Amino acid sequence: MDGVSLEIAPGDRLALVGENGAGKSSLMNVLYGLYQPDRGTISADGRPVRLRSPKDAIALGIGMVHQHFMLVPSLTVAENVVLGREPTRRGLLDLDRACAEVEQTCRRFGFGLEVRTRIESLTVGSQQKVEIVKALHRGAKTLILDEPTAVLTPQESDELFKVARELSSAGHAVVLISHKLKEVLSFATRVAVMRRGKKVAEVPAEKTTPEELAALTVGSELSRETNGARGPKKPGAPVLELERATCRTADGRKALLEVTLSVREGEVVGIAGVDGNGQQELAELVTGLRPLEGGKLRLCAEEVRRLDPSLARRMGVAHVPEDRLLWAVVGPMSVEENISLGRQHLPPFSHGGLVDSRGRRQRACSLIRDFDIRPPDPQAALSRLSGGNQQKVVVSRELDCAPRLLVVVQPTRGLDVASVALVHRRLAKERERGCGVLLVSLDLDEVLALSDRIYVLYGGRVTGELERASFDERRIGRLMLGAEEATFA
Amino acid sequence: MRERLIRGALPSVLSVAAALLLCFAAIAVVAASAKVALDAYLAMVWGGLGDLPRFLDGAGVAVLARPWGEAATKAGLLALTGLSVAVAFKAGLFNIGAQGQMILGAIAAAFLGAQLELPALVHPLLCISGAAVAGGLYGLLPAALKLRRGVHEVISTIMLNWIAVSLVENWLVVGPLRARASGDLSISGTDEIAATAQLPRLLGETSRLHAGFLVAVAAAVLLHLWLSRTRLGFETRAVGLAPEAARASGIPVHGRIYQAMALSGALAGMAGALLVLGTEHKFPATIGAPYGFDGIAIALIGQNHPLGVLATALLFGALRAGGTRMQLFGVHKSFPELIQGLALLFVAGRMVWDHLLALSKRKRPAEEAPRA
Numbered sequence: 001m002d003g004v005s006l007e008i009a010p011g012d013r014l015a016l017v018g019e020n021g022a023g024k025s026s027l028m029n030v031l032y033g034l035y036q037p038d039r040g041t042i043s044a045d046g047r048p049v050r051l052r053s054p055k056d057a058i059a060l061g062i063g064m065v066h067q068h069f070m071l072v073p074s075l076t077v078a079e080n081v082v083l084g085r086e087p088t089r090r091g092l093l094d095l096d097r098a099c100a101e102v103e104q105t106c107r108r109f110g111f112g113l114e115v116r117t118r119i120e121s122l123t124v125g126s127q128q129k130v131e132i133v134k135a136l137h138r139g140a141k142t143l144i145l146d147e148p149t150a151v152l153t154p155q156e157s158d159e160l161f162k163v164a165r166e167l168s169s170a171g172h173a174v175v176l177i178s179h180k181l182k183e184v185l186s187f188a189t190r191v192a193v194m195r196r197g198k199k200v201a202e203v204p205a206e207k208t209t210p211e212e213l214a215a216l217t218v219g220s221e222l223s224r225e226t227n228g229a230r231g232p233k234k235p236g237a238p239v240l241e242l243e244r245a246t247c248r249t250a251d252g253r254k255a256l257l258e259v260t261l262s263v264r265e266g267e268v269v270g271i272a273g274v275d276g277n278g279q280q281e282l283a284e285l286v287t288g289l290r291p292l293e294g295g296k297l298r299l300c301a302e303e304v305r306r307l308d309p310s311l312a313r314r315m316g317v318a319h320v321p322e323d324r325l326l327w328a329v330v331g332p333m334s335v336e337e338n339i340s341l342g343r344q345h346l347p348p349f350s351h352g353g354l355v356d357s358r359g360r361r362q363r364a365c366s367l368i369r370d371f372d373i374r375p376p377d378p379q380a381a382l383s384r385l386s387g388g389n390q391q392k393v394v395v396s397r398e399l400d401c402a403p404r405l406l407v408v409v410q411p412t413r414g415l416d417v418a419s420v421a422l423v424h425r426r427l428a429k430e431r432e433r434g435c436g437v438l439l440v441s442l443d444l445d446e447v448l449a450l451s452d453r454i455y456v457l458y459g460g461r462v463t464g465e466l467e468r469a470s471f472d473e474r475r476i477g478r479l480m481l482g483a484e485e486a487t488f489a
Numbered sequence: 490m491r492e493r494l495i496r497g498a499l500p501s502v503l504s505v506a507a508a509l510l511l512c513f514a515a516i517a518v519v520a521a522s523a524k525v526a527l528d529a530y531l532a533m534v535w536g537g538l539g540d541l542p543r544f545l546d547g548a549g550v551a552v553l554a555r556p557w558g559e560a561a562t563k564a565g566l567l568a569l570t571g572l573s574v575a576v577a578f579k580a581g582l583f584n585i586g587a588q589g590q591m592i593l594g595a596i597a598a599a600f601l602g603a604q605l606e607l608p609a610l611v612h613p614l615l616c617i618s619g620a621a622v623a624g625g626l627y628g629l630l631p632a633a634l635k636l637r638r639g640v641h642e643v644i645s646t647i648m649l650n651w652i653a654v655s656l657v658e659n660w661l662v663v664g665p666l667r668a669r670a671s672g673d674l675s676i677s678g679t680d681e682i683a684a685t686a687q688l689p690r691l692l693g694e695t696s697r698l699h700a701g702f703l704v705a706v707a708a709a710v711l712l713h714l715w716l717s718r719t720r721l722g723f724e725t726r727a728v729g730l731a732p733e734a735a736r737a738s739g740i741p742v743h744g745r746i747y748q749a750m751a752l753s754g755a756l757a758g759m760a761g762a763l764l765v766l767g768t769e770h771k772f773p774a775t776i777g778a779p780y781g782f783d784g785i786a787i788a789l790i791g792q793n794h795p796l797g798v799l800a801t802a803l804l805f806g807a808l809r810a811g812g813t814r815m816q817l818f819g820v821h822k823s824f825p826e827l828i829q830g831l832a833l834l835f836v837a838g839r840m841v842w843d844h845l846l847a848l849s850k851r852k853r854p855a856e857e858a859p860r861a
Contacts, residue, residue, distance in 0.1 A: 287737070308739075313738070313739045314739075321737065326733050328734055329734055330727050330730045332730050333727070341734070344724060344740075350720045350723075353719055355720060355723055
């Protein structure tokens with residue numbers, strides 16, 4: 001980050017946009033006391049200040065809502081909010097007072113939260129509200145939201161922005177970090193664009209367009225490429241068929257109820273739905289991570305009774321999971337080792353039980369080049385890469401398997417504009433090649449843009465199936481919320 | 490590559506250095522004399538690495554060879570138990586059971602060594618193999634309990650240690666395998682092993698340096714190559730670091746855990762064989778020395794890297810062999826163990842190191858720029 005100036009006034013709604021690694025998070029971390037500036041100053045209310053730690057930032061009324069929530073799942077809302085500054089009575093935690101105080105804060109800012117519920121039983125959207133309440137409870141006047149909608153449904157996002165707007169009209173300043181230009185423009189009054197550690201522009205929101213912002217974030221390159229290049233293509237034989245398939249969640253609840261669907265060669269099938277309606281389990285089911293409890297599963301017309309991840313891979317199923325740190329990569333291992341994962345027993349990654357380090361290096365380097373993975377070092381520990389680049393490692397590896405069925409869940413979450421375009425382009429290429437793609441995404445725009453066909457999941461059931469010609473955002477929205485009877489195209 | 494190696498080893502080296510300094514200071518304070526501490530330390534060094542000053546005075550090779558033998562014997566045992574703990578760690582398990590697996594290996598080696606009649610080179614190899622199998626099977630038990638019944642391996646291996654002691658020392662050694670009394674002399678422990686089963690001495694009779702040391706060194710090198718160069722080693726590391734990701738990529742996680750625990754038990758069992766075939770020449774009434782537990786410290790100080798474990802074992806083997814010489818200066822011989830314990834404590838305090846390193850890095854200018 002280099003020579004960036006920024007001014008935030010009470011009531012401001014400022015958005016910060018830029019690619020992965022453009023310095024947005026660094027800038028905000030300076031503001032939140034996590035990093036120290038090498039040069040330059042920070043002033044609050046006209047007086048220069050030094051922020052040595054988040055504690056100093058909080059004392060100045062700066063609150064941050066991180067992309068990954070910092071909540072303790074087994075504690076209640078109230079306990080999480082007061083964590084670190086618990087009210088005590090004679091040295092003992094005074095839980096009643098904590099609840100009363102948090103309730104008061106919720107009321108004051110119009111949050112309808114039940115303060116005695118445990119975090120783990122809340123939806124992602126509500127958890128985020130808890131994070132905001134936490135910041136407000138500590139007296140935050142400036143609220144930093146780091147990619148707040150990455151995990152939210154459209155409805156939840158709308159509600160978040162409503163709340164944020166109300167806060168700003170009550171005199172709070174809100175800083176929004178986001179990749180989604182649409183929401184940036186609808187929410188912010190000012191937009192600051194970062195590129196390669198510099199602030200390249202600061203424009204009033206009403207005077208700019210998504211195209212202009214996209215062009216500014218990536219520099220000379222053109223903005224988000226549409227995937228209009230998709231040829232109308234006749235899909236081939238089915239690669240995946242589910243017939244009245246049923247399975248359970250990890251804690252034993254029914255996750256999928258008699259789901260029947262199919263994916264054919266050369267088509268992208270999107271799964272739309274509000275988070276937690278069985279998409280996760282569907283992806284795990286067809287990749288062999290979760291057992292089938294009822295119904296039938298066929299891969300390439302062959303019925304599979306007991307699918308495990310190894311068999312799934314041998315049958316040509318590749319998987320880009322949602323939680324890559326849990327399911328897809330080994331953080332402490334190098335990029336090249338991670339690229340070999342899943343095919344470590346095959347050439348060019350090994351021969352006769354011995355690791356072929358030269359073959360592995362070559363393949364890793366070519367994927368690093370193709371996908372512009374940064375830093376371009378095959379030996380770097382994967383955990384040192386930014387989230388977007390980790391995702392590129394996973395996507396490049398899975399596509400390199402030349403799969404017959406590609407299961408992708410939230411493939412572009414947290415990626416910048418250029419990387420999103422790259423991933424979308426590669427998915428389209430897989431489709432052209434004749435691969436069947438099962439796309440699960442909470443970003444409805446993404447599902448609409450890429451899919452040939454969409455199934456809507458609600459409560460573990462398929463509530464609708466739509467062909468591309470009959471895509472209708474409103475209708476899908478109603479199906480996602482279970483507000484319309486199941487209909488099939 | 491080299492830089493990464495140095496940076497990886499740094500916390501261990503610093504920890505050992507800090508432990509050495511602290512103990513030095515402790516001796517100096519208690520004895521109220523830095524001279525005593527220095528003398529004691531020198532005695533420890535010459536006692537472990539060979540008495541170089543006396544050798545230069547023309548005292549003969551024995552003053553070098555004898556300490557080498559003591560140091561190498563101890564180092565070999567520490568290396569094998571350390572590797573045992575380390576390989577389990579690589580698969581994500583905390584094997585506290587090296588002591589029990591070692592006892593099983595020792596009794597197997599003692600039994601095979603006494604009962605079989607085989608030519609010289611084959612006999613010890615067979616005994617070591619038998620010990621590895623016994624230890625390996627014993628290591629499979631906690632793995633099976635964990636994978637089938639969800640019993641945490643720390644609990645089960647601690648209990649299995651006591652079962653091993655009871656089974657071997659309180660039953661076999663005083664019962665079915667008790668040494669046949671010769672005349673009216675009652676002998677403790679099992680029968681002496683056959684001369685063919687004894688590990689050959691490498692430096693003649695004055696030094697107890699035996700071929701078992703080479704077994705330990707070979708084990709460390711082979712384990713390193715296995716972990717870093719083979720597919721199974723890679724898969725084992727993946728299982729240890731991220732079991733869910735390993736499962737999702739088609740690696741048989743349970744298979745790798747069984748395999749790693751069998752290997753872990755086998756290495757500890759080989760340590761038992763070395764003790765019997767190289768030093769004791771029978772299973773004594775009791776295996777007093779807790780080499781299996783020392784293995785935990787050696788593995789952690791060596792950061793579970795086979796070569797790091799070997800280096801750590803060599804260092805502490807030498808310090809312990811030399812430690813007995815400290816008594817000449819009124820310093821208790823358990824100081825090497827104290828040094829080992831302190832070094833372990835400092836390595837375990839690695840989070841503190843990391844924090845300090847991170848702090849010094851944060852003060853360095855503008856390298857933080859691009860991070861999403």
